[in-house]
Amino acid sequence: MEIGVLGSLVVRVDGKSALPSAQKPRQVLALLVLNANRVVPIAALSRELWDDKPPQSAMTTLQTYVLHIRKILGKVLGMTSAQVGREILVTRPGGYMFRVEPGALDLHVYEQRLAEGRAALAVGDNHRAARLLCDALTLWRDPPLVDVQPGRLLEVQIRRLEESRLSALEQRIEADMRLGRHHDIVSELIELAAEHQLHETVHAQLMLTFHRCGRRSNALTVFRMLRRSLYEELGLEPSMKLERLHQAILSCDPVLDTPSDTGALLLLDRLAEGMVRSA
Structure with missing residues (x-):
């Protein structure tokens, strides 16, 4: 599975997209993917979707969105919704978690290269730092989640990513200046x-x-x-x-x-x- 947030939201399997077309399920998927391998509380998902004014049917509606995402994933993966619920988009006490394999999510690869580049810069290995930081920045395709209408929580995450990219640029430029x-x-x-x-x-x-x-x-x-x-x-x-x-x-x-x-x-x-x- 190929998953991307450093640009438009991408969830693909063998070239086939597993993205919901409706905005609300897409918001749910984006927040889950940004927090991959960590539990996202139901309260956080509700706040993202409806701010501080959830409808009375909020829990049922959220469950419907999660089921819809599981069905789409199951279709492209050749799995049942139940299998997806056990192995990928899993229910946890108080929330949901989206499991990803190492290297599947562009954000994880970016953060790994960024950390290695910063470490190289800190010890004066400027050639290695410039290469790693450049490699990290090439993973950016567009502004983060450019095709997702963000709520309050996604807006914060998007700003954090944009600040991280600018910081990475500064440090890559710093390495180039030292060279x-x-x-x-x-x-x-x-x-x-x-x-x-x-x-x-x-x-x-x-x-x-x-x-x-x-x-x-x-x-x-x-x-x-x-x-x-x-x-x-x-x-x-x-x-x-x-x-x-x-x-x-x-x-x-x-x-x-x-x-x-x-x-x-x-x-x-x-x-x-x-x-x-x-x-």
């Missing part, structure tokens, strides 16, 4: 900064990349634009870390170029801790 690939990533960073106009880490990476590409004026412009956006949107000033990076770029501080394997995230931490000099 000296600044000219290769500058266009990508320009697009990211335009998409995330209040995100300091992305802007810090773009500032340092511009500086190391010999485009100091562009780096300073990025800071000015971020400062204006933060003030106009939130009434805030840039963080002390970003201010120190800005001052270092203004003064052409050599710490921005050495050591050559220092990316923006590591450099910002060192500037904040006073481990390197900035004018």
Whole structure:
């Protein structure tokens, strides 16, 4: 079985889709799959479907949705609904659980590669980190669950996934910066900064990349634009870390170029801790 949430919802067996067409059963399936191999309480499923105003028939309706999903799965798997209920979409005390095999769910594969990539980055294995983080990001097809109408719980899960993807992008870019690939990533960073106009880490990476590409004026412009956006949107000033990076770029501080394997995230931490000099 092939299951995907990093884009449109996918549940396929030998190329045959096992997705319900109606939105409510699709919401149930999406929440179960996102929490694969864990029990999802009936109360959580009810909240997802009806917020805090479930109908009197909520329990019966939810059971009907689960039965419908089991029938669809059974049809493509060549199993009865009862077999699916025993082996895949199982009833547990107080809730339901969707069982998946290792490697079947794209989210699980993504999280495994992401964890390995972060671990490699933490110990300075930058080539391995860049490869693993790139592999993790290639699993994304579109925004998560783009074809599912989310309720309150799915909205939270979707935001968490989107934040995870952005964090993975930042760390993959960090690995590329440590490898000296600044000219290769500058266009990508320009697009990211335009998409995330209040995100300091992305802007810090773009500032340092511009500086190391010999485009100091562009780096300073990025800071000015971020400062204006933060003030106009939130009434805030840039963080002390970003201010120190800005001052270092203004003064052409050599710490921005050495050591050559220092990316923006590591450099910002060192500037904040006073481990390197900035004018």
